[in-house]
Amino acid sequence: MISFKGVTKRYADGTVAVDGLDLELATGEITVFVGPSGCGKTTTLRMINRMVEPTSGVIAIDGVDVTTRPAAELRRGIGYVIQQGGLFPHRTVLDNVATVPLLLGWDKKKARERARELLPRVGLDAALGARYPHQLSGGQQQRVGVARALAADPPVLLMDEPFSAVDPVVRAGLQEEFLRLQAELHKTIVFVTHDIDEAVRLGHRIAVFAKGGHVAQYATPRELLAAPEPGFVTEFLGGERGLRKLRFFAELDATPEAARPGSGEAPGATALGEAPDA
């Protein structure tokens, strides 16, 4: 479990990006941070792997305060997919994916082996392993980013708008595969997006962030759609019209998948697919 207790982040210029955040993210679940631009989603995410240090408050993973561990070591144990990939342009796909295993001291052969076996799992042709990032399409680059984050099999995965740079059709495919992968891996995933459809589709739980860096509502997609807080959250979900649309597509999504990937193992999960008949 990842917990935030009274976490505040004030940047050097005085911007309060996150304000007194209390939040608990369940192990083995996908928690989605959603909200308008600039409301502190990325900041919150990056405090988990110490890419940003909180001004006050405590972030703990399984009860261990993250600041008690050396940052580099902590990060090697947490998968991180940054927006737009951030792939290393001078390294092949395979070597990109092998980054963290190599940092952890695996020998080169084993690390490459691991990278090679990961490519098909994120939907990439093995032949792409020898390519360089600029020789890939946007969608392929995103997949490499995901494979790279998974390479050392970290229990926790942080994903910052991993599918935002691709067109809707490719995005739908990536989301589909992402859910399938998660059904096998049961990672604790924190997923940032500003697309509410994506949030409803992927999340076991959704934290709706509001301007000023606080969470306006934290609920399962079902609860969120059934009873959004009046005001900001309802507005963000697109008002009554938007909600009707979201509910409709949520039902559509839920129906064919009797058991939503991962939800069975996730204690306390109330994912959409768990009760398709409801």
Next chain:
Amino acid sequence: MNAGWEWITDPANWHGSDGIPVRLAEHVGYTLLVLLVALAIGLPLGLFIAHAGQRAAFAVINTANGARALPTLGLLVLIFLLSTGSDVAALIPLVILAIPPILVNAYEGIRQVEPQVRDAARGMGMTGRQVLFRVELPIAVPLILLGARTAAVQVVATATVAAYINLGGLGGYIMDGILLREYGEAVGGSVLVVLLAVSVQGLFTLFTHLVTPRGLRKEHA
């Protein structure tokens, strides 16, 4: 021009302590020494200021660029006089000339690494040192070598001034030629300097091509 060519092709000029091979070797030697010292100073400094604050970086770069405007010959004579005639001291102006392109390009090479790439490197758990050696430097290699190439060509051309204080090199031919009105020798010496500069340029280009990581080679784009 013809006189110059005759002079170069005259076998007599290819022998002895004053012959072309010896002078060429001296010239190349000075150039290498100057380049190594300039790299040893300019490269770490460039890498350092690329990670320091904007202000420090601008201060250093402006100073370095300002140093480019110093009259090399004047500086040479001054340092020679101050240093009671040591050979090595005579190379200081050349080093000062060679540092700016190396320093500025190292700085630019690191600065042009995309912020997301650097961020991803840190996010994967690389230490600062690992980010530098595994990500930033390899990506900066083409620009760093371009800086070294510019510096090398400049030093080859400017090392001719070493002759003014009797340090030999190809510049000696040019100076002697002018003083003794042996224009063939002066032109021949100049041609050799140009040929050397062109070769250095070619070698650097080849070397750059060989060591540039394949993923960064533009023709693949």
